[in-house]
Amino acid sequence: MTSAADAAPAIELAGLRKAFTKGRETTVAVDHLDLVVRRGEVFGLLGPNGAGKTTTVEICEGLTAPDAGEVRILGRSWRDGDDGAIRARIGVCLQETRFHEHATVREVLALFRVSFERGRSVDEAMALVSLEEKADARQKSLSGGQRQRLAVAAALVGDPELLFLDEPTTGLDPQSRRQLWQVVRDFRAGGGTVLLTTHYMDEAEQLCDRVAVVDRGRVIALDTPAGLIRSLGAEHFVTADVVADSGVAPTEAELRALPDVAAAAFDTAPGSVRLTLTVRSVHRALPALLTLLEQRGLVLGGLSTRHATLEDVFVHLTGRQLREGGAA
Amino acid sequence: MRWRVVRAVTRTAFLEFWRSPAAVFWTYGFPLGMAFVLGFAFQPAALPPVPVAVIASPGAEHYATMLRRSARLDVEVLDEADADRALARGRVALSLHVQDGAPVLRSDPTRPEAELARLLVERAMIDASPQAASIAPVRHEVEDRPGARYIDFLVPGLIGLNLLGAGMYGVGFNLVQMRTQNLLRRLFVTPMRRSEFIAGYLLGRSVLVLPEALVIVLFGTLLWGVPLRGSVLALLSIVVVGGLCFSGIGVLCASRARTIETISGLINAVMLPMWILGGTFFANENLEGPTRWAAEAMPLTHVNRALRTVMLEPCGLLDVLLPLGGFAALGGLCFWLALRMFRWQ
Numbered sequence: 001m002t003s004a005a006d007a008a009p010a011i012e013l014a015g016l017r018k019a020f021t022k023g024r025e026t027t028v029a030v031d032h033l034d035l036v037v038r039r040g041e042v043f044g045l046l047g048p049n050g051a052g053k054t055t056t057v058e059i060c061e062g063l064t065a066p067d068a069g070e071v072r073i074l075g076r077s078w079r080d081g082d083d084g085a086i087r088a089r090i091g092v093c094l095q096e097t098r099f100h101e102h103a104t105v106r107e108v109l110a111l112f113r114v115s116f117e118r119g120r121s122v123d124e125a126m127a128l129v130s131l132e133e134k135a136d137a138r139q140k141s142l143s144g145g146q147r148q149r150l151a152v153a154a155a156l157v158g159d160p161e162l163l164f165l166d167e168p169t170t171g172l173d174p175q176s177r178r179q180l181w182q183v184v185r186d187f188r189a190g191g192g193t194v195l196l197t198t199h200y201m202d203e204a205e206q207l208c209d210r211v212a213v214v215d216r217g218r219v220i221a222l223d224t225p226a227g228l229i230r231s232l233g234a235e236h237f238v239t240a241d242v243v244a245d246s247g248v249a250p251t252e253a254e255l256r257a258l259p260d261v262a263a264a265a266f267d268t269a270p271g272s273v274r275l276t277l278t279v280r281s282v283h284r285a286l287p288a289l290l291t292l293l294e295q296r297g298l299v300l301g302g303l304s305t306r307h308a309t310l311e312d313v314f315v316h317l318t319g320r321q322l323r324e325g326g327a328a
Numbered sequence: 329m330r331w332r333v334v335r336a337v338t339r340t341a342f343l344e345f346w347r348s349p350a351a352v353f354w355t356y357g358f359p360l361g362m363a364f365v366l367g368f369a370f371q372p373a374a375l376p377p378v379p380v381a382v383i384a385s386p387g388a389e390h391y392a393t394m395l396r397r398s399a400r401l402d403v404e405v406l407d408e409a410d411a412d413r414a415l416a417r418g419r420v421a422l423s424l425h426v427q428d429g430a431p432v433l434r435s436d437p438t439r440p441e442a443e444l445a446r447l448l449v450e451r452a453m454i455d456a457s458p459q460a461a462s463i464a465p466v467r468h469e470v471e472d473r474p475g476a477r478y479i480d481f482l483v484p485g486l487i488g489l490n491l492l493g494a495g496m497y498g499v500g501f502n503l504v505q506m507r508t509q510n511l512l513r514r515l516f517v518t519p520m521r522r523s524e525f526i527a528g529y530l531l532g533r534s535v536l537v538l539p540e541a542l543v544i545v546l547f548g549t550l551l552w553g554v555p556l557r558g559s560v561l562a563l564l565s566i567v568v569v570g571g572l573c574f575s576g577i578g579v580l581c582a583s584r585a586r587t588i589e590t591i592s593g594l595i596n597a598v599m600l601p602m603w604i605l606g607g608t609f610f611a612n613e614n615l616e617g618p619t620r621w622a623a624e625a626m627p628l629t630h631v632n633r634a635l636r637t638v639m640l641e642p643c644g645l646l647d648v649l650l651p652l653g654g655f656a657a658l659g660g661l662c663f664w665l666a667l668r669m670f671r672w673q
Binding site for chain 2: 099
C-alpha cells in the first residue's frame with residue numbers, strides 16, 4: 001500500500017521566506033518562493049550568485065530554518081520532529097566541503113555510510129563516480145574533480161531518493177563536469193530525484209527536466225529548458241556587424257518586417273553597428289537580411305548565428321546577465 | 329546512541345591525528361622535549377653566587393673581605409653611583425655602605441633574591457664574629473633522593489599539562505576547524521546524531537592520552553629515575569578520566585565557536601591561568617588569598633595533585649577515588665552542556 005507521504009512530490013515549497021540581518025542591513029534571500037519538484041525529475045534552480053538558490057536548497061536540506069512558509073520533503077516536514085527519517089532518504093552535496101585531508105576515499109565514504117541503516121556499499125559508491133582506483137588515496141592527493149566526485153559519492157552512499165547538488169561543477173574542468181553530469185543522469189535513470197543549483201546554463205540545459213529561473217529570491221520563470229527558450233518567441237539569434245557609414249542603416253521596423261524576425265536590436269560601437277535579430281527560422285530570415293543590407297550598400301564586417309540559451313531567457317526576463325555580480 | 333557510528337567516528341578522529349606528523353610531534357615530541365630541557369635545567373647542583381655591592385668608603389674593604397669568605401656571595405666594591413645603578417637594574421641584589429662605622433644594607437624586599445642576599449650577608453657577618461665558634465656548625469645536605477627532587481615534582485605536572493593540551497587543542501580546536509571546513513554541516517545532513525558524533529570524536533582523540541602519558545612516565549623513569557610508587561591502575565585511571573575531563577572542557581569550548589580566532593581565544597582563556605596556577609611548575613599550595621582559591625578551582629591543580637600522589641607515594645586506586653569522581657563529574661557536565669549547545673554549522 002502506498003502512503004500519502006510516499007505519493008507526495010519530492011519537494012513542496014510554499015510561501016518560503018528567509019531574510020538575513022547584518023547590523024542594520026536586512027537582505028531578503030528568499031522572497032515568498034513557491035515550488036514543487038516532482039519525483040524522478042532533475043530540477044534545476046538557475047540564477048546568478050546571490051539570487052537565493054543556495055538558501056532555498058539549505059532550507060530544503062534542513063540546514064537553515066525559514067522565517068515563513070511551508071517546506072515538505074518527500075511528504076514530511078522538518079518540523080515534524082523526526083528529522084532523522086528525512087535525512088535517511090536524502091543525499092546532500094554542499095557547495096564546498098573539505099573532508100579530513102589524511103583520510104582515504106574509502107574511509108570518507110565509510111564514515112558517511114555508517115549512520116544510514118540501509119544504503120550502498122562503499123565499493124558501489126566509489127564505482128558510481130569512478131573512483132575505485134583512488135580507493136586508498138588520501139584526500140590531499142586528489143584533484144579538484146576527484147574531490148567533487150567524492151563529495152557526490154558521499155551524498156549517494158546512503159542510497160537516497162532525493163539528491164541535492166549545490167553548484168556541483170563550479171571550478172571543474174570540462175571532462176570532470178561531463179563525468180559528474182553522467183553520474184546525475186545515472187541517478188535519475190535509477191528513479192532518483194535531483195534538485196540542482198547552477199549558474200551554468202549549459203549544465204541546466206543538459207541535465208534538467210525542468211528549470212526554475214530564480215532572481216532576487218523569487219521564481220520568475222519555470223518550465224522545461226526548451227519551453228523557457230521557446231517563451232522568447234524565437235529560438236535563434238542572428239548577429240550582423242556592419243561598417244559604420246558604409247550605407248543607409250535599416251530601421252528597426254524594417255528589420256522586424258523581414259520574414260520570421262521576432263525582434264531586432266542595435267548596438268553601436270566605434271566604427272561599426274551591430275544588428276541583433278531574434279528569429280524563428282534562420283534559413284528564412286538570414287537571406288532576407290543579407291539582401292536588405294546589400295540594397296542599402298552596407299559593408300558586412302561579421303556575421304554569426306546561434307541558438308537561444310537559458311542565458312537569453314534570463315536576460316529577457318531581468319535585463320541583466322546571469323553572471324553579473326550582486327544581482328540580489 | 330549507536331555504537332557502530334561512535335566507533336566509526338572514533339576511528340576517523342584517531343586516524344586523522346595519527347597521520348598528521350605535526351600533531352604527533354606537538355603531542356609527543358614537545359612534552360618530551362620540555363621534560364628533557366627542564367629536567368637538565370633543574371638538576372640538583374651548586375647554586376650560583378648572589379651578587380652584592382659594597383660601596384667604596386673608609387672601612388668598606390673590611391666588609392668586602394668579610395663577605396668574600398662566603399662562597400655564596402659574589403662581592404664587588406663600587407662607588408656609590410655605580411652601586412645604585414647596579415641595584416636599580418637588578419645586577420646586584422643588595423648594596424652595603426658603611427655609616428658611622430656600622431654597616432647599612434639596602435635592598436628592595438619585594439625581590440626574592442634580595443631577601444636571600446640579606447640573609448647570606450648577615451650569615452657571613454655572624455661567621456666572622458668572635459662568637460661564631462660557640463655556635464654549633466650546621467651541616468647542609470643536598471636533597472637528591474628520587475621522589476623528592478624538582479624533576480619528580482615536574483614529570484607528573486607535565487603529564488597533567490599534556491592532558492590539558494590534548495583536550496583543548498586536540499579536541500576543541502579540531503572541532504572548530506571541521507566546522508569552518510563545512511565538514512560538520514555535511515555530517516549534520518546525514519542521520520548521524522550529535523551524541524554519536526561528539527562521543528566518537530572525544531574518544532578518538534582521548535584514546536591517545538594513555539600512550540602519551542606512558543611515554544612521559546617512561547622517559548622520566550629511564551632518564552631521571554622518577555619513581556612510580558603507587559598503583560599503575562590508579563595512574564592509568566587518572567590519565568583516562570582526567571583526559572576525558574579536559575576533552576569535555578574542550579568540546580564545550582568548541583560547541584558554539586564558529587571561527588578559529590574565537591576558539592583560539594577561548595582555549596587561551598582556559599589554558600593560560602592553568603599553565604600559571606595549575607601547579608605544574610611550582611607548588612600552588614603556598615599561594616594565598618584569591619590566587620589560591622583560583623588555583624584550587626582549576627581542574628589541572630587536582631589532576632596534577634592526584635598524579636603526584638600515585639607517582640610519588642605508595643597509593644592505590646581507593647586513595648584517588650574522590651578526585652577521580654570529581655574529574656568524571658566535571659567531564660560529564662561539560663559533555664552534557666556541549667550536547668545541548670553544540671551547533672553543526
